[in-house]
Amino acid sequence: MTHDHDLELRPTAAQTEAALNPPPGRNGGDLVVETLAGLGATTVFGLPGQHALGMFDALRRSDLRYIGLRVENNAGFAADAYGRITGEAAPLLLSTGPGALTSLAALQEARAASAPVLAISSQIPTAGLGGGRHGFLHELPDQSASFRGVVKSVHTVRTQSQIPSAIAEAWKSALTAPHGPVWVEIPQDVLLAPTLLPVVTAVDATPEDLVPRPELTAVAADLLSRAARPAIIAGGGVVRADASKKLRQLAEKLRAPVVTTPGGKGAFPWNHPLSLQSWLEDRHTTDFLEDADVLLVVGSGLGELSSNYHTFRPRGRVIQIEADLGKLESNHPALGIHADAWHAVQALLETVTERTDATAEGRVGEVLARVRERISAQELTLEQGVLESVRRALPADSPSFWDMTILAYWAWSAFDAKGPNHLHSAQGAGGLGYGFPAALGAAAADPTRPVLAVSGDGGALYSIAELATAKQYDLNVTWLIVDDGGYGILREYMTDAFGEATATELTRPDYVALAESFGVPGVRTSPEALETDLAKALGTPGPSVVVLPAVLRMFAATHLD
Numbered sequence: 205m206t207h208d209h210d211l212e213l214r215p216t217a218a219q220t221e222a223a224l225n226p227p228p229g230r231n232g233g234d235l236v237v238e239t240l241a242g243l244g245a246t247t248v249f250g251l252p253g254q255h256a257l258g259m260f261d262a263l264r265r266s267d268l269r270y271i272g273l274r275v276e277n278n279a280g281f282a283a284d285a286y287g288r289i290t291g292e293a294a295p296l297l298l299s300t301g302p303g304a305l306t307s308l309a310a311l312q313e314a315r316a317a318s319a320p321v322l323a324i325s326s327q328i329p330t331a332g333l334g335g336g337r338h339g340f341l342h343e344l345p346d347q348s349a350s351f352r353g354v355v356k357s358v359h360t361v362r363t364q365s366q367i368p369s370a371i372a373e374a375w376k377s378a379l380t381a382p383h384g385p386v387w388v389e390i391p392q393d394v395l396l397a398p399t400l401l402p403v404v405t406a407v408d409a410t411p412e413d414l415v416p417r418p419e420l421t422a423v424a425a426d427l428l429s430r431a432a433r434p435a436i437i438a439g440g441g442v443v444r445a446d447a448s449k450k451l452r453q454l455a456e457k458l459r460a461p462v463v464t465t466p467g468g469k470g471a472f473p474w475n476h477p478l479s480l481q482s483w484l485e486d487r488h489t490t491d492f493l494e495d496a497d498v499l500l501v502v503g504s505g506l507g508e509l510s511s512n513y514h515t516f517r518p519r520g521r522v523i524q525i526e527a528d529l530g531k532l533e534s535n536h537p538a539l540g541i542h543a544d545a546w547h548a549v550q551a552l553l554e555t556v557t558e559r560t561d562a563t564a565e566g567r568v569g570e571v572l573a574r575v576r577e578r579i580s581a582q583e584l585t586l587e588q589g590v591l592e593s594v595r596r597a598l599p600a601d602s603p604s605f606w607d608m609t610i611l612a613y614w615a616w617s618a619f620d621a622k623g624p625n626h627l628h629s630a631q632g633a634g635g636l637g638y639g640f641p642a643a644l645g646a647a648a649a650d651p652t653r654p655v656l657a658v659s660g661d662g663g664a665l666y667s668i669a670e671l672a673t674a675k676q677y678d679l680n681v682t683w684l685i686v687d688d689g690g691y692g693i694l695r696e697y698m699t700d701a702f703g704e705a706t707a708t709e710l711t712r713p714d715y716v717a718l719a720e721s722f723g724v725p726g727v728r729t730s731p732e733a734l735e736t737d738l739a740k741a742l743g744t745p746g747p748s749v750v751v752l753p754a755v756l757r758m759f760a761a762t763h764l765d
Contacts, residue, residue, distance in 0.1 A: 226401070226402050230403075231398055232390065233258035233260070235368060237266040239371045242368075243409055247269045248270055251272060251273065251275075251298065251303060253299020254392075255327065257395075269648075271673070273641060274669035277306050277309050278310070280310025283295070283296040283310075283322075284385075285319075285605060285643065288317070289603065289646045299325065300325065300342035300344075300347065301347070308354055312633040317631075318382045318527075320385070321385035326392050326395060328340040347389060354385075358386075359389075361389065362394070376409040382441070415544070416525070416548040416551055425557075427498050427523060429556050429559065431460075433520075435460055437499065438462055438463070439464075439467055441544075442549075443469075443624045446546060447546040450549040451545075461567065462478055462480060463479075463483070464482045467510075470624040471503075474622070478565065480572065481572065483571075484509070485761065486512075486578065486617070493518065494517055498523065501523065501525065502525045504526070506524075506535045522539070524540050529542050579618075586754065590754065593735035598738075599654065601626075604621075605638065605643040605656070605658070607630060607658060608636055609639075612639075613758060617759075628646075639658055640659060657684065658684045659684070660692055668713075671719060671724050679747055682748045685750070686754055689709060695709075716749065724749055725748045725749070727750055727751070728751045730752070730753075734750075738750050
């Protein structure tokens with residue numbers, strides 16, 4: 205008896221010929237790049253190193269495009285952004301020990317933001333494995349242990365025959381909701397040794413769907429249909445699942461106001477009549493959400509930034525849809541639904557009863573008016589003007605990547621992303637240096653539109669080396685550096701807490717001259733000229749730097765009241 209799947213497993217004549225007569229000169233590194241190509245990868249990021257040379261040598265025998273950055277952490281940020289923009293698992297090739305460890309902060313951000321990154325690192329030769337102190341260059345007692353608490357999954361290889369399956373398993377893990385970074389390590393000698401294994405041609409690593417349990421969505425639909433004052437918090441999970449359109453349909457069907465988290469920017473139209481925008485760091489919004497009798501939280505763990513620094517105390521029933529099982533009910537009791545946002549919202553759309561509520565839009569308008577009144581009373585016209593200039597200069601379909609800087613903190617609350625997957629920041633893990641290298645990764649993913657990076661002068665110093673990368677690959681990124689002479693947000697925090705700041709002031713370079721020394725055009729602007737200068741830079745193909753000397757302030761916090 206012949207089954208259909210038996211036919212699928214039979215190799216074609218061409219595959220049989222290729223298997224029996226593999227091309228000469230291949231090594232273990234070829235198995236890596238062949239597997240990546242078979243999985244659908246087209247671009248890889250990374251830095252070469254002595255133990256990883258087998259992988260990098262194999263790149264020249266493949267059709268994969270290589271984008272080489274100057275620091276491993278920055279290569280990780282670039283891969284993170286590539287994964288966010290494309291939805292693919294971005295390969296990140298690293299060397300053993302110091303090279304691998306330097307990527308940890310980037311992998312932490314990718315894990316927090318559910319960005320799919322496939323990190324593949326070399327390891328010391330197999331003779332040195334096992335925890336002994338053999339004195340190999342780059343040796344660690346247990347390299348993978350350094351990554352287990354950071355990445356989503358760890359996959360170790362010890363023989364060449366394990367390479368395709370390990371990478372395919374890691375790829376599947378990275379792209380199964382919740383997306384995230386994964387770690388594969390392969391010893392140096394395994395990568396360098398000649399191989400007689402056939403060329404890797406067919407690799408199946410289809411991610412599994414994470415669907416909700418129907419009895420839970422039935423209860424959730426009933427609660428939402430009978431609610432008097434429903435509201436929705438849309439987090440980054442909505443963006444990662446490409447569920448924004450379905451969320452809008454659900455909100456309109458329920459007449460439920462929607463607020464987006466910093467990670468969920470653009471998940472709901474900014475100027476929609478039901479949009480509370482992103483003012484989660486405002487007590488007026490917090491009060492409104494606390495007053496909801498049924499609160500639907502989609503793709504958010506209601507962490508620090510999404511709960512007004514844990515001052516949010518919901519009084520109604522909470523329904524939480526979250527792909528990361530560890531985040532379900534981690535901060536508030538809820539009807540927890542472990543599912544990908546797309547599938548869960550679709551299930552609710554099919555089962556909720558349409559509501560009528562003539563007051564919803566008016567209540568949304570009242571909250572936004574109170575927010576505007578509070579901000580207007582603080583005389584922050586410079587900050588608002590700068591943010592508005594950036595928004596007008598940036599094309600509506602262009603993505604932006606923001607470092608941990610005061611203007612980014614403003615953007616979390618006050619910037620219209622103009623669509624899902626357009627605004628990204630390092631708010632997941634909160635490390636410095638994300639904006640520019642991440643923007644380079646996005647530009648590599650989609651060269652048809654300009655990309656904006658925003659950094660403070662402190663964060664910019666983490667990424668200066670990548671001006672060489674931007675120039676080498678002619679990546680279409682405009683880097684806005686807001687130069688306030690130090691770590692501006694830390695200056696504010698310390699001054700507020702202790703009366704004066706310590707260790708926040710920085711000697712920094714002339715960023716325009718520095719950019720030009722790399723062959724990258726630079727311009728020094730002012731708040732009044734920012735929109736014109738930034739629009740011109742964004743409209744000119746290739747990399748550019750715009751420097752804005754300005755001391756910006758944050759709006760007053762409400763979680764301290």
